[in-house]
Amino acid sequence: MRSIPYCLTMGLAIFLAAPAGAARVDLGSFSIDRTEVTVGAFAEYAARAGLTTTAEAEGGGFEWGAGWQRRAGWSFRAPQGDPAPDGEPAVHITWHEARAFCRASGGRLPTREEWALAAYTETRETPTDGFQAGRTYVYPVGDDPAGMNNNRRHHVAVGTTQRGVNGLFDMGANVWEWLADRRGDDALTAGGSWWYGPGAARADGMQWKPAAFHAVYVGFRCAYD
Numbered sequence: 001m002r003s004i005p006y007c008l009t010m011g012l013a014i015f016l017a018a019p020a021g022a023a024r025v026d027l028g029s030f031s032i033d034r035t036e037v038t039v040g041a042f043a044e045y046a047a048r049a050g051l052t053t054t055a056e057a058e059g060g061g062f063e064w065g066a067g068w069q070r071r072a073g074w075s076f077r078a079p080q081g082d083p084a085p086d087g088e089p090a091v092h093i094t095w096h097e098a099r100a101f102c103r104a105s106g107g108r109l110p111t112r113e114e115w116a117l118a119a120y121t122e123t124r125e126t127p128t129d130g131f132q133a134g135r136t137y138v139y140p141v142g143d144d145p146a147g148m149n150n151n152r153r154h155h156v157a158v159g160t161t162q163r164g165v166n167g168l169f170d171m172g173a174n175v176w177e178w179l180a181d182r183r184g185d186d187a188l189t190a191g192g193s194w195w196y197g198p199g200a201a202r203a204d205g206m207q208w209k210p211a212a213f214h215a216v217y218v219g220f221r222c223a224y225d
Helices: 010-016 039-049 095-104 112-120
Strands: 024-026 031-033 062-065 067-070 176-183 186-190 207-210
Touching (some): 031 112, 039 095, 112 176, 112 186, 176 207
Antiparallel strands (some): 062 067, 176 186
């Protein structure tokens, strides 16, 4: 894998930045992407950074079968073997690659506490979709998991499932999301995915995964100070 350039000057940061347009939600002390980072955004970043992802360099990302199995040709560009539309979430991305993207975009990966606040506690003074200000919910879409993508077949384009707490999309299911938190060689993921079922989308469903891991189930979004 080619090394990812770090932004040494503001000019370089602007050059490597992912495309603007991913709407953010302001939660007071920080903001967070309204949706997961997309294939289109990551592809533009990779082109500017000269990045070949680990999944691409190693011949494919992973899927669970009889244990973790590498799938030839699977990458963020072709998450299940076929080319992905720009609006799908970028998966088969390692924690290191996700962190580098967020840094180049002027942000960072969210912490466990930030992600949980955004996903489960309604912070808006005048919420939409029937949510109540100040209330903490079981799932990112409310106290019932209905509306999340638990189809157990594949992820869907960002922003196409039910809008949830704080006006965010896909905080529950669709794909796991890398968080900033580390434990040795492992990093924390949150939100579950289309395959794991509703329980993984709860606050107590977060899972540690090797930071160098890349699979069809794992993507990310960025936070900003």
